Amino acid sequence: xxxxxxxxxxxxxxxxxxxxxxxxxxxxxxxxxVRWQHPTLGLLGPGQFLDNVEELGLISQLDSWMRREAFxxxxxxxxxxxxxxxxxxLNVTERELQNATFTxxxxxxxxxxxxxxxxxxxELSENAFVDxxxxxxxxxxxRASGIRIALDDFGTGxxxxxxxxxxxxxxVKLDRAFVSALTSGGKRALGVLEGLLHVIGAVELTLVxxxxxxxxxxxxxxxxxxxxxxxxxxxxxxxxxxxxxxFSAGAASSTEDYASS
Numbered sequence: 081x082x083x084x085x086x087x088x089x090x091x092x093x094x095x096x097x098x099x100x101x102x103x104x105x106x107x108x109x110x111x112x113x114v115r116w117q118h119p120t121l122g123l124l125g126p127g128q129f130l131d132n133v134e135e136l137g138l139i140s141q142l143d144s145w146m147r148r149e150a151f152x153x154x155x156x157x158x159x160x161x162x163x164x165x166x167x168x169x170l171n172v173t174e175r176e177l178q179n180a181t182f183t184x185x186x187x188x189x190x191x192x193x194x195x196x197x198x199x200x201x202x203e204l205s206e207n208a209f210v211d212x213x214x215x216x217x218x219x220x221x222x223r224a225s226g227i228r229i230a231l232d233d234f235g236t237g238x239x240x241x242x243x244x245x246x247x248x249x250x251x252v253k254l255d256r257a258f259v260s261a262l263t264s265g266g267k268r269a270l271g272v273l274e275g276l277l278h279v280i281g282a283v284e285l286t287l288v289x290x291x292x293x294x295x296x297x298x299x300x301x302x303x304x305x306x307x308x309x310x311x312x313x314x315x316x317x318x319x320x321x322x323x324x325x326x327f328s329a330g331a332a333s334s335t336e337d338y339a340s341s
Contacts, residue, residue, distance in 0.1 A: 082118070083132055087141065091117045094149045095317035099169065099288055099310045102302050109167040109201065111310060112150040113317050114142065140176060147186065151193035151200075153320045158195060160327040169201040169230060174208035177215045183222055190227075197226035201251060205232050209247055219248040233290070235276070245283045252280050256291025256311075262300050270300070277304055 086092060092114055099109035116124040133139050150168055157165035176182050190197050202222065208215065209231065219229055230251035231244075235258055244252070254276070261269035280287045289301055292311035301309065 081136065083129065083136055083138060086116060086118075087138075087145070089119075091119070092142065092145060092149075093117050093123070094146065094153060094320040096153075096320050096323045097310060097317040098315045099166070099308060100314045101308055102298070102306065107166050108308065109169055110323070111169045111203075111317075112146060112320075114146055115317075139173060140179070143170075143172065143176060144185065144189075146170060147189050148193075149320070151189055151195055153324060154195050154199060155193045156324050157327050158199075160324060164196060164199055165327065167199050167201055167228075169203055171232065172202045172204055172208075174204070174215065177204070177208065177218050183218055183225075186222070186227070187225055198228075200226075201228045201230050203230040203232040203253065206234065206236065209243070216248060223248060223250070230288070241276075241279050244279065244285065249285065251286045251288060253288045253290050253310075259289060259291050259293075259297050259301070259311075262297055263294075270304075274304055277306065281305075 093116070095113045095115050096110040097113060098107040099111060100106065101108050114126055114130075116129050118124050130139075133142055147170060150170055154165060154168050186200075186202075187197070190200060223229060228250040229248060230253055231247065231249045232253045233255045234252045235255045258269070258273055258276070262273070265272075277287065286308065287306060288308045288310060289306050290310050292298055292301065292309040292313050294313065298309070298313060
């Protein structure tokens with residue numbers, strides 16, 4: 081199939097989207113995302129091919145490629161910045177977590193790239209935590225090495241607020257739905273968000289708000305005490321090598337460089 085050949089032809093591309101700190105507009109991290117440079121259809125987003133990758137049983141191969149590529153890019157960013165650059169966040173499937181060799185492979189890839197494990201964040205969907213006892217040992221091994229674990233798209237799945245205190249996680253990524261509700265939901269939406277922030281702060285987790293697109297949303301989030309965000313307001317996903325070039329030019333200290341790309 082075309083997808084199998086895409087690996088042989090090196091047609092996958094790594095894109096990075098900035099995660100920023102409100103108070104300084106500084107890029108503190110990047111989420112790594114995959115694109116497929118299809119020979120006839122052009123650049124395809126993950127929604128256009130990931131289901132097929134899963135069906136063909138190629139998702140572990142793709143994720144392994146993503147990690148190798150992304151860790152290599154982070155090593156170049158560290159060199160360009162002259163210090164440890166922003167952290168890197170990558171999605172992981174529950175199936176991968178259940179693979180006995182997963183932790184060893186990730187740590188080997190990190191060592192090969194020569195980056196600190198503390199620079200890596202692995203994102204899991206809420207569904208991966210439904211029966212997290214089965215994955216708990218793997219998650220604790222990863223965290224013991226210095227890697228941080230993020231709960232992605234919080235608020236769309238099965239996690240309850242009570243679970244936040246016992247899940248082996250470091251970061252909560254709040255789903256875009258909460259942010260978009262601010263425009264339409266009025267006081268109730270604001271109250272829900274305020275309550276969530278209080279709970280996440282109480283259990284000492286870092287919150288990253290996803291999908292921030294307008295100045296209004298940003299202003300509300302800042303007024304509620306949010307510190308970190310990701311979204312089109314700060315930059316769309318950009319080719320990883322473009323980000324490396326920006327860092328090499330010493331231009332990546334503010335998010336404006338991404339917003340225009």
